[in-house]
Amino acid sequence: MSEPILILGIAGSLRSQSYNKAVLRAARELLPADTTLDIFDLGGIPPFNQDQELAPPAPVVELKRRIRAADAILFATPEYNYSMPGVLKNAIDWASRPYGDSAWNGKPVALVSASVGMFGGVRAQYHLRQCFVFLNMDAVLQPELAIADAASKFDSQGKLTHEPTRQLLAQLLQKLVAKARAAKSPQRVAA
Ligand code: FNR
Secondary structure: OOOOEEEEEEEOOOOOOOHHHHHHHHHHHOOOOOEEEEEEOHHHOOOOOHHHOOOOOHHHHHHHHHHHHOOEEEEEEOOEOOEOOHHHHHHHHHHOOOOOOOOOOOOEEEEEEEOOOOOOOHHHHHHHHHHHHHHOOEEOOOOOEEEOOHHHOEOOOOOEOOHHHHHHHHHHHHHHHHHHHHHHOHHHHHO
């Protein structure tokens, strides 16, 4: 048995029937051994207000606690108007503040997007990856998983049924967990 790894999954959609929320549920079925995936719903996070960053609202305190408790982050996001949804950027901004106290710093991260459109949300992914540079998050580069035409890849219960996509998601999770293990035990990797 290897050291347990905890991933925090965050969806960029608040929609009850969200495909991206469904991606996080599918990820739970595809985790490598000794890994768990906890899901944080962004529904309770208020709009960012820098006046409150030194004493943030309770849901933000909880978000930062959950990020810090996790070994890695998995974002599953839609693309809104060629970028990431405001609710996701809002949460990223809250948890990055105040300056010098970002909960994201150094976290291994992977991302996946799902869209009913034909590009799968890949443009939102590139905007997110841009944020990872300043946030100092260690992103998995490959595989890139942008789930296009999502309506054909999930069943009516929101289960991811498209086998090639399930395999890519499993690969992505393996890469993320490998990064998380390396970050936890750097001496083992260097040896
Ligand atoms: C969208 N959608 C969308 N899709 C896309 O591929 N590129 C885009 O730029 C946009 N823009 C966009 C803006 C807004 C405001 C909405 C509400 C939707 C469609 C989007 O991919 C689709 O609604 C997904 O199903 C949303 O993801 P969830 O909620 O299913 O996770």
